[in-house]
Amino acid sequence: MCRDPDGTVRHTVGEAPPPSFDRHPGLQGREAEARALAEELRRLIRLSVSTAPPAGETAALVAQLAAVADRLETHLPEVPLPRFMGPAEDGAPAGVPFGGSMPFDIVVGGFNPLALPVRLAFEPPRALGYATFTSAYEGAPGCVHGGALAATFDIIFTAANALAEATGPTVRLDVRYRRPTLIGEEAIFEAWVTEVTARRVFSKGRIVQGGTVTVEAEGEFAILDHDRIRHMASGRRTAFERSTPESPGGPV
Secondary structure, three states: OEEOOOOOEEOOOEEOOOOOOOOOOOOOOOHHHHHHHHHHHHHHHHHHOOOOOOHHHHHHHHHHHHHHHHHHHOOOOOOOOOOOOOOOOOOOOOOOOOOOOOOOOOOOOOOOOOOOOOEEEEEOOEEEEEEOOOHHHEOOOOEEOHHHHHHHHHHHHHHHHHHOOOOOOEEEEEEEEOOOOEOOOOEEEEEEEEEEOOOEEEEEEEEEEOOEEEEEEEEEEEOOOHHHHHHHHHHHHHHHHHHOOOEOOEOO
């Protein structure tokens, strides 16, 4: 549900279902475990900026975490994991951009502990993002850092652009901070496309928190050939697969 500043209540009609990452060569056979690892790291990030254990306890914790990091480091692949996934051969699910394509994204990636992650939903032609930022994303006291908000807008705009079948890299992103966006309170990002030309797509968006618009934004994006993007993602994945004789879940 999304409430406009004038009090109008609108219901989302296409919340993105949790995507499966069975096709990702770095997550095959370990998806649940990798997601749980990211969740615990996300918890550690939040606690590391919210707690103050005594010096001795802090030192002991550092030693334990260093041992875990050393253990993880032994599993670094020769070729870096693919960061993105191309669509399946039968195409992505209709009306669900990004389904299973960005497991490590810094904003919506469930396997990236730096991400909340922001939850996507769709009300064509609008893309929506739901986020309750924690203290790890705090800028001014009690407020979400503007950089975190700008990064989130970038991906929500891309979701709206995908609904219009006009995606590509960011050329310009303008953000107007009208009021503080508070941590610990749900912020609803909205984005929609305003114009599509042969080479550019233009979008607008806003954040609504507690029925009030706190931020407005505009973006300009270059339109890239989808086949070219798919080819780049496929090349990265192929390189990783060739460096890994067999994944834990079997050949990809």
